[in-house]
Amino acid sequence: MRPQDSEVDALGAFGTAALQEAVTDATEPSDAELERLLARRPWTEPVRTSRPLVLGGLGFAAAASALALVIATSAPQGGVQPVGYGPVAMDLHMEQALGAQVVELGPSIAMSGDATVVLDQANEAGTTLTLLEGRAHFDVDPNGEWRDLAVDADGVIVQVHGTVFDVIRDGDDVRVEVERGRVSVTWDSREVFVTTGQSWDRPTTEVAAVWTPPSDEGLSVDLPSVQAQPVSSGQQAPPEGVADDSVVDAVPMELAEAVDEGIGTDEEPVFRVREGSADHELAQVLALQASGIGAADLLVETDQVLGRHRGSGVGTELELVRLQTLARVDPNLAAVEMADWLDANPGASRAPLVRFERARVTHRALGRCASALRDYRELADRADDIGARAAAGAGLCAAELGHNSIAERYFADALERGITGTLQTEVQAARAALRD
């Protein structure tokens, strides 16, 4: 029998109406928070423009412009009429041989090779085609429109959202070779991910490959043991100049297993993250960031995932990872992109963090103290950790520019606010140098 209203009332958690009111008030939005939110006006969000990738740049544009050949114009059956980029360069549902030509399958997919294929669908919902025979090469822009592509080669489904790869079919033999990025290969209800420089052959016998988890050195969490996974066979050395992605792939796969088990502790809720979900992909990227892998590898991986999630909450998290990582690879471009991000997201709560990162890269990597000082000084007014670190940065920049009295004030402020670690040491040394 369920409790009645009067019984429920008697079970009040607060004891007094005054405490109930105080608890309610404590979680009421403040006027300042409300004003900030209202200023954001979500229906007038600026359109985010995709930018060219720094690493793993696509050969798509070149490929598409080189030998684009329009075979025929045909509206997808039951699909969305292609608009805005020119015709899909193949008939639907017809067996066609590729010659020495690059065929545009929408605005983001270029196909070439010596192969016979059937195009099943090509519209903004995705492009699907069947590889009947031969080798087909695909170049998919991870940031472009209509980038979802699935290739069916005798029941082996290769799915991508932006990468460069080949699928080869010779009778029953199917092989996938990835030049850049990562593709999902599904066959017989099994799935593997094949990454840059790797190839995969459909097993002819059911031999379960045993995957040895990589060292988790650098990971700050204890990860449970990992189930054996079907893995790519015939792995080849990555092409010269391309980073070996084995770590890039392996660490998040390991994490993904842990995430699937649920994350959390007795003290907090346990969250389940569905395999293949946006959160799952975010977890993979964050695990990479936490693992301390090279910035170039992390940037490639982040860009790929970001291409699928722009505009969402996951996308925002990924944008932050990308900007932080880009700062390690190309500080000039990072500063420009951070400025763009701040222009596009003026009211975002992450804006102070991005602004601090911009100040830091401008100061540390580019040596432009005057520019950095402006950001630092405004951020130093904040009462949080960003403010304290910005005060330290303002002091260092002011000292470098010869504004000694200003530097001294910021140094004192930063130290009083409890900066720690190497930043504390640096500030103390700079302060001592000033006094000398």
Added chain:
Amino acid sequence: MALSPEELSALTSGDPMALDQFYRQHARRVLGWAIRLGGPAVDPEDIAHEVFAIAFRKISGFRGEAQPSTWLFVITRNVVSNARRRAAIRRFVGLENGMDELPSPLEGVDENMEQRRRRRQVQLALEKLKTSQREVLVLMDLEGRTAPEAALMLGVPAGTVYSRLHYARRAFKSALQRNGVTSWDTSGAVADVGGAR
């Protein structure tokens, strides 16, 4: 309050003035849900922003059969759930420590330190509840909705709401005591009672 046919028509057709009015009318409520349901590890303004971004993307499909607040609450629940999961992932991979890493706009110098501390104490107490219990307690005890109203918003029978509220209050009372909230000076003066930080 239900929308009039004219208001609904203006909203679903994307009339900027109607959208602005709708936004202003519901922003505080959604922000409050984000604070109370999201907990200390997520940014309430980002949550609320995303809720409205989703709402306005889908508004052409809103038929007005449900109260706008009910519709927004359903969206908020989903957005909060996603944000909490992402925050948990960041903690899991070691990118955030505990629940105090995310810089909050409330940390600005213009905000009241005591208000911030109190909010955090309540949020930490709310974290001790199961999600289903937290939702009921927030809707009924912190927002003063009736059980039938809460049942409608949560999509469960009223009996379930009563049952959840019963257990939610018991857990919340215990959590408030542990966090020092029950020793707050509620006479209007601010007392330094310590509690969880």
